[in-house]
Amino acid sequence: MLEALPRLIITGIMDGSIYGLLAMGLTLQYGVCQVLNISHGEFLMLAAMLTWTLTDALGISPLLAVAIVGPLLFAIGFLLQTTLFRTLKKRTPSPPVFEGSALLIAFGLFYIISFAARRNWGARDYVNTILVDRVSFLGTSVALNQIIAFVIAVAVGVAVYLFLSRTRPGRAIRATAEDPATAGLMGVNTNMILAFSFGLGALMAGIGGVMTSWRNPISTYIGFNNTVIALVVVTLGGLGSVPGSFIAGIMIGIVSRLVSGLWNPLLIVPVYYAILMILLLVKPAGLLGKR
């Protein structure tokens, strides 16, 4: 039992890096655009399925598929913000009303994406894994694809964090999140910033999706589960906090590996909920949240 512990923790950290990436995208979309994107996991699913199609139809390596799927997802996110959510913002009287309506629009997207995908790809499992050779790593053996995915996830996470905290566009994004009206008066093109942030969120889900397809069998059903994970992670890390959600993602990754390895995979979601319930009672703003 105990000798499995290091392996479970290491694979947990590696799983968790993808959850963290996914959650960073979600928290960015909520923090900047005030859209709680319930269809976030569906973007991950879409990216994973597109990767399979690219490999299957064009013979493109799943590794290189990131370069095609990533920008595509960014474009989808960008367009969604400029069309749907900008229109909605104009039509709603107050921010709380916008938040509620945006949530419902995201549900609509959830149905559109997941069932259009099911129409196209069906319900079966697709296997598109690569680099499955196991290498020894810190005393345990880990699949090569997990290590590469971990490195990419951390690199992207750190890059986005540095981009937000150190660069001028990053500062504009944070200013828009804080107070869009004032940011607009200071010369920030807020519409552009909102669209860019939403696109960036979708891009991060997309990268997560491509990397998921390297490691696990994929199907059109994986979206919903990932949405729930991302929601638990962002709440844990503090809604709107980018570094918080990455750290919380790694924690949830470890917890889910420990629960499924030492107990029963069926109990993962109940354990998430136990954590979420305790957290909401003790510190509703999350680990690194403000307020």
Add this chain to the structure above:
Amino acid sequence: MDITRLLTRYRKLLVAGFIILVLIFLTTFPLYGNDYYVKLLTFILMMTVLAVSWAMFSGTTGYMSLATAAFFGVGIMATAFLEGTLPFPLIIVIGGLLASALAFLIGLVTLRLKGIYFAIFTFGFVMFIGQVAYYIDVHILNNAWGHDLPLANPGTLLYWMLGLTVVTLLIIHFIRRSRYGLALLSIGGNEEAAEHMGINTTMAKVMLFTISAVFMGAAGAIYAPALIHVEARIAFNVFNSFTPILMAIFGGMGQFHGPIIGAVVYGYLDRTLRSELQEYFMVIFGVILVVVILFLPNGITGLIATLRDKLGGVIAKWRKGGQAEEHANT
């Protein structure tokens, strides 16, 4: 006399007459109608209960509940487990009470938080309770096959559902008209101000959430025999959390009859088109949800009200214009 004036004067009488006609139709229908339509009507009534009780909580307080499927599923599972051991009316009551107990607990944990946390929590809660129920059912109670329920007479189910619908609508109607209803509306308007007026907002929200779950649980308990085969994964289908929202918004939440209209339209379309269109039905469902929220935030009833206002204005102007012309001629 003017038709519109007649309509406004005898409005109450007309509404009462309409309700009586609908009730007579529904109670006599199983005597001559065929089973397909009896089942369709039962489904529509169930959707009405779900939509109205969802709108009763989320429409008035502004907190978006996504836990409808959880309460509905608790009702279904109550029937699945208790069928045959207890009389059906008692099972319905137990299903409703279990669901409301659950709602009370969720409400205590989450309703003092910001609305967005409530939405997140209830969204995942359906998945949580579904997995827990599945785990208990399959691994602890060894019901790997699920539960087969005996065939029920469709007419009887229709009567039960009709009874529940009438009770639900009456209770919600009276809550809306009470002081308590006014307090709840003020929470939806401005929660902070409501609190300063001396309303215990958290308790009011928790109570309303608890009451709304009773109806959802009871609806599940009555509908369970129509499913014939019940499993935890079927009972806690997340889809059931979204349909009430679509129905309520599509019908319009500003008025009492909005969600009812939404439920009748949706319930009919669901039963007739879903099996035929399969995945496309769900895609269309999503598109309609997006379009309704973007362009019809007040639903059909809201649209009718605005149209009537605009048309009324046009007609009045046209009349005035006509009168002015008459004056000019004389």
